[in-house]
Amino acid sequence: MPHTLATVLEAVEKLWPLSGAESWDAPGLVSGDPAETIETVLLAVDAVGDTVDEAIEANADLLLVHHPLLLRAVTSVAEDRYKGALLARLIRANCALLAAHTNADVVSDGVSAVIADRLGLTDLAPIVPGPDGVSGIGRVGTLAEPVSLGHLARELAELLPPTAGGVRVSGDYNQPVQRVALCGGAGDSLLATDAVTGSDVYITADLRHHPASEAREQALIGGGPALIDVSHWASEWLWLETAARQLAEALPGLDVSVSETRTDPWDFVVVQ
Template identity: 70%
Template sequence: MPVPLAELLATIDRLWPLSGAEGWDAPGLVTGDPAAPVERVHFAVDAVGATVDEAIEQGADLLIAHHPLLLRGVTSVAEDRYKGAIIARLIRADCALVAAHTNADVVEDGTSAVLAEAIGLTDASPIVPSATHGHGLGRVGRLAESTTLGRLARTLADLLPPTATGVRVAGGYDDPIQTVAVCGGAGDSLLADPAVRGADVYITADLRHHPASEAREQAAVAGGPALIDVSHWASEWLWLDRAASQLRAAHPDLEVVVSDLRTDPWDFQVVQ
């Protein structure tokens, strides 16, 4: 039985409340008629040409993307610009688009929580708690058994889908690791947080030169974590299966599919 899009939007807001989104974010319905029926839902990290084409080719009525297509303001949706072309393709195919971004990061089963669970963290709690118990940015917890930085990096490389940039590490290969902080997606804004500073390693994505260098220099003076930098897309892709399972549980009649297309922007790397 088809489900009205409006009913799905209510479920999405229950699972990943819009009230939990950061003020700068733009989650929610991007395009689509709330009265339209939905039978097939497609999940992807990014609403880009490849995932939109895949959703349409597979007959999806709704594409749920983690990253908002219209995060920053645009003044035109002309079809000679990629955002306009994507929106036009979705509208012509009667496929709605919804973004679940920072509102999906902060919930108990959000992007960082899923990553923390995948690497085996116990008693994980938010790095930056929100007003709702168990909600907040990032996660910090302990491994059931200590490991080394090199072995943990290898575990991540095996766990995450492969990308050109792989797994980058700052720290000694044999450094002991027990307490781990993680933040799916770009997490350099949390480098100075006490919970991160108190961890043995911080796992996140999109670490830039200066924040990473300064964090390591500070660690040499006053202690601080080793750093593991992974693909932004890969760090959040793991969440899609959890999100799809939650939506299936709420609406058993829906067909829910997770895209395995790699939308990390990098194609290859030359190692020196």
């Protein structure tokens, strides 16, 4: 029996319930007719020109992304604005657009949990637990044995897809770390949480100057984690493979693939 967009939405709701999304978030169906047949799905972190091109060229019926295209207020989808242009291209190509964002972050096998699993962390718990105590934002766990901060940073650099910004580290290269807190995507809002301040290192993306500086200065006085800053896109791209597998298992016969197009916005870096 062929799958419709409605049956895909039902499967997505079971995997990443909308009830788990943050109040400011806007996941869910952006465009598409629930009655349309869905045979091919492409997963990407971002709906941008390159991934929309990729979906259309692949004759995909659905582009499932992590970041909602219409997250912030939009008053026009005119085609002289990029969001309107992208939506128009997808609609004309009969390719639906769906987003699973913070609702895919908080589940037990969500974005941060995938990174934690790839790093071999055990005794995992959310940094900010949800009502059930199992789901929630971020993850904190323990490495099987201590490693140097530099070793962990190099392991991350090998694990994540390459980007111009690479992996930035604040801390002594040789200091031992074992308790690891992490949050895929932007996570400096969690710097002051007990789970993060009680860890040896905090891995996240988009660390801004002042929050990072203040966290490191506080660590010199009262203890606190070293910091590892990675690409926002790269930290979330790892989840796509898990999401694709889960969706394919939930809907047998559906052709699900992952885009390898780099949508990190930075193209090169000049080292001084």
